Amino acid sequence: MTTATLNPGAAATAAPGTHTRARRSFWRDTRLVLVRELRPVVHDPFSLVFGLIQPLVFLGLFGPLLAGSAGGTLGGDVWLWFVPAVLAMTLLFGSSVTGSNLQVDLSSGVHERMLVTPLSRPALLVGRALKEVVPVVVQAAVVVLVMLPFGLRPDPVGVIVTLAQLAVLGIGVGSLSYALALAVRKQEWMFWVVQQTVLFPVMLLSGMLLPLETGPAWMRVASYANPLRFVVDSSRAAFAGDVASAAVAWGWLAAAATAALGLVVGIRAMVRSAD
Known part of the structure; x- marks a missing residue:
């Protein structure tokens, strides 16, 4: 591994080809971190199964209620409206709590031991973020397969587009969760206070549970500041086959x-944690 990976300040005087080697080191380090983080999941797949309980409960209990109370408002197939929302909710819940895993590493000293290795600091974050996205995307794909016998008929290309889009969103949410864990490392309880305070307004203002069209004007206006609202709308359009729409x-x-x-x-928080 080159010095440029660990000492960004030396990049200006690095020899030709150093930047290429640094990029290779970053991607190699990211893969190493990803494999390391995924190994416990592979050895204990029960965690993936347990993560399916919540979305299936929402689909089994809330779905029929939604069909009965708001079916006329939604129009068309209720499952094409609700299943994409549940996938986004699964991603939001799963990726927003990833910082708690880092808190465990912080308290056990694992994070400090990782910092003294020659691994790239950005790779430590990106590898962890990718690790959190992989199980959630797998769970989302399983939810779609489970719902097929119950009448869900999504556009196949739209499903792939939605899963890819959720993966990109999950990297961002997971990275923010890690940054929060590092920021409150001396007050671990604060992580859950902030996470819960932000989580539910973001979820409700995305329109994933009930259509925003029936809400007050201030709520509809506020929802446009919520990135999840656009991802949820995109997922619904993609599932319906409108992959080339403006919503997507x-x-x-x-x-x-x-x-x-x-x-x-x-990445900034991860680099600062090494100082």
Whole structure:
């Protein structure tokens, strides 16, 4: 591994080809961190199964209620409206709590031991963020398969687009969760206070549970500041087959912006934690 990976300040005087080697080191380090973090999940797949309980409960209990009370308002197939929302909710719940895993590493000293290795600091964050996204995307794919016998008929390309979009969004949310865990490392309880305080307004203002069209005007206006709202709208359009619609384009923009913000904030927090 080159010095440029660990000492960004030396980049200006690095020899030709150093930047290429640094990029290779970053991606190699990211893969190493990803494999390390995924190994416990592979050895204990029960955690993936347990993570399916919540979305299936929402689909089994809330779905019929939604069909009965708001079916006329939604129009068309209620499952095409509700299943994409549950996938987004699964992603939101799963990726927003990833910082708690880092808190365990902080308290056990694992994080400090990782920092003294020659691994790239950005790779430590990106590898962890990718690890949290993989199980959630797998769970989302399983939810879609489970709902097929119950009448869900999504556009296959739309499903792939939705899962890819959720993965990008999850990287951003997971990175922000890691940054929060590092920021409150001396007050671990504060992580859950902030996470819960932010989680439910973001979820409700996305329109994933009930249509925003029936809400007050201030709520509809506030929802446009919520990136998840655009991703949820995009997922519904994609599932219905409107992959080339403006809603899908706005969803990609919101997911990419969230990922970029999360990576910038998260990488900065990870680098500072090494000081």
